[in-house]
Amino acid sequence: MPAKKALILTADNFEDSELLCPMYRLLEAGYAVDVAAPAAGKVRGKHGYEVAAGLAISELTPAAAKDYALLLLPGGKAPEAVRTIPQALELAKAFDAAKKPIAAICHGPQTLISAGIMKGRTATAYKTVQPELTEAGAKTQDKEVVVDHNLVTSRQPGDIPAFNREMMRLLGA
Amino acid sequence: MPAKKALILTADNFEDSELLCPMYRLLEAGYAVDVAAPAAGKVRGKHGYEVAAGLAISELTPAAAKDYALLLLPGGKAPEAVRTIPQALELAKAFDAAKKPIAAICHGPQTLISAGIMKGRTATAYKTVQPELTEAGAKTQDKEVVVDHNLVTSRQPGDIPAFNREMMRLLGA
Numbered sequence: 146m147p148a149k150k151a152l153i154l155t156a157d158n159f160e161d162s163e164l165l166c167p168m169y170r171l172l173e174a175g176y177a178v179d180v181a182a183p184a185a186g187k188v189r190g191k192h193g194y195e196v197a198a199g200l201a202i203s204e205l206t207p208a209a210a211k212d213y214a215l216l217l218l219p220g221g222k223a224p225e226a227v228r229t230i231p232q233a234l235e236l237a238k239a240f241d242a243a244k245k246p247i248a249a250i251c252h253g254p255q256t257l258i259s260a261g262i263m264k265g266r267t268a269t270a271y272k273t274v275q276p277e278l279t280e281a282g283a284k285t286q287d288k289e290v291v292v293d294h295n296l297v298t299s300r301q302p303g304d305i306p307a308f309n310r311e312m313m314r315l316l317g318a
Numbered sequence: 319m320p321a322k323k324a325l326i327l328t329a330d331n332f333e334d335s336e337l338l339c340p341m342y343r344l345l346e347a348g349y350a351v352d353v354a355a356p357a358a359g360k361v362r363g364k365h366g367y368e369v370a371a372g373l374a375i376s377e378l379t380p381a382a383a384k385d386y387a388l389l390l391l392p393g394g395k396a397p398e399a400v401r402t403i404p405q406a407l408e409l410a411k412a413f414d415a416a417k418k419p420i421a422a423i424c425h426g427p428q429t430l431i432s433a434g435i436m437k438g439r440t441a442t443a444y445k446t447v448q449p450e451l452t453e454a455g456a457k458t459q460d461k462e463v464v465v466d467h468n469l470v471t472s473r474q475p476g477d478i479p480a481f482n483r484e485m486m487r488l489l490g491a
Contacts, residue, residue: 161365165475166339172479173343192334192365302338306345 150177151215154202154233154256157182160221161190162302163250167217168196170309174318176214181205183226191221202230207239214316216240220251220271220301228259238262241295248312250299254278257296267291268298323350324388327375327406327429330355333394334363335475336423340390341369343482347491349387354378356399364394375403380412387489389413393424393444393474401432411435414468421485423472427451430469440464441471 151171155164168178182188182198189195210216216237218224227233237260240247249257254270255277257263264282269275269291279285290299290307297315299308324344328337341351355361355371362368383389389410391397400406410433413420422430427443428450430436437455442448442464452458463472463480470488472481 162335162338162342162367165335165478166342169335169339169478169482170343170346173483192367194335194365305338305342309342310346 148177148212148214149175150179150213151217152209152213153178153180153217153219154227154236155180155182155188155196155198155219156223156226157188158222159188159190159196159219160223160251160302161192161194162305163221163253164190164196164219165194166305167219167248167250167309167312170313171215171217174313174316176316179213183230188223202227202233202236205232205236207235210236210239210243210245213240213245215246215248215312217312218247218249218253218256220253222252224252224255228256234260244295246295246297246312246315248297248308248315250304250308251301254298266296267293268296269300270298271300321350321385321387322348323352323386324390325382325386326351326353326390326392327400327409328353328355328361328369328371328392329396329399330361331395332361332363332369332392333396333424333475334365334367335478336394336426337363337369337392338367339478340392340421340423340482340485343486344388344390347486347489349489352386356403361396375400375406375409378405378409380408383409383412383416383418386413386418388419388421388485390485391420391422391426391429393426395425397425397428401429407433417468419468419470419485419488421470421481421488423477423481424474427471439469440466441469442473443471444473
């Protein structure tokens with residue numbers, strides 16, 4: 146049994162509601178949440194919300210995946226930064242190899258594309274990211290939420306109700 | 319059985335996360351959500367999020383309470399406007415008289431104070447609103463969430479996980 150603990154990978158200019166609402170949903174259900182960013186400290190969303198990042202992504206090894214029940218990848222401009230960090234990609238690969246839940250919304254799936262784990266997967270993403278997803282070998286669907294085994298993906302803030310519902314279902318909550 | 323439908327009373331300069339996260343939580347659980355504001359149209363949060371208000375508060379009569387399972391009062395500067403609208407106060411009174419769930423966070427309880435229904439109730443609110451709550455005759459507690467029969471109150475965005483949990487519990491969800 147993994148700990149009731151989730152890991153968020155993000156950076157400045159995250160889409161505020163896509164980080165806050167799923168994070169609050171996990172906390173509501175009794176999950177602890179760790180936030181990792183390019184540097185430990187505060188990250189600031191596009192709308193000005195600040196969130197404390199307790200961890201630097203570069204400190205995380207793929208072995209960290211065993212400490213968490215879920216990897217959460219919010220959107221905004223943050224994934225543009227997160228996807229350039231090798232440790233983020235190794236970690237995403239480790240979650241997926243262990244068939245652990247991964248929930249990615251909006252631009253969040255970009256990190257999974259850079260990790261090279263989207264080939265043959267059914268998924269969605271923000272509309273401008275959908276072509277990139279298809280190019281990476283995914284079966285892209287334009288739906289509020291797509292579940293493919295351990296992977297939950299959504300397109301945008303308005304999809305959060307469906308995204309959170311399927312994320313919690315995958316956690317068996 | 320009331321419909322699975324919730325009513326949000328708000329206005330411009332709402333606290334974005336306090337409206338969005340509980341609204342998304344209700345939608346996740348299959349509730350329809352109506353948003354009412356001083357005028358029908360768009361309302362804009364302090365952080366710039368826009369939400370469509372389908373109803374003008376002045377159109378609502380106290381009888382509308384029977385159409386909803388929950389009254390939700392988010393915070394920010396919105397309650398300063400909402401509390402000046404007589405129909406908002408009559409509606410809050412109607413929800414409370416019918417012992418229907420009311421969830422108010424941050425400055426949201428100001429509307430309940432103006433409605434004159436806080437005397438003898440145990441509740442919380444944003445720290446600067448707590449003295450006003452006490453003056454209105456409430457037993458004020460400085461806690462992340464306070465439940466008093468049909469009434470759930472919280473202080474601030476960081477309390478949303480507890481606020482949503484108790485709101486959903488009150489709805490029997």
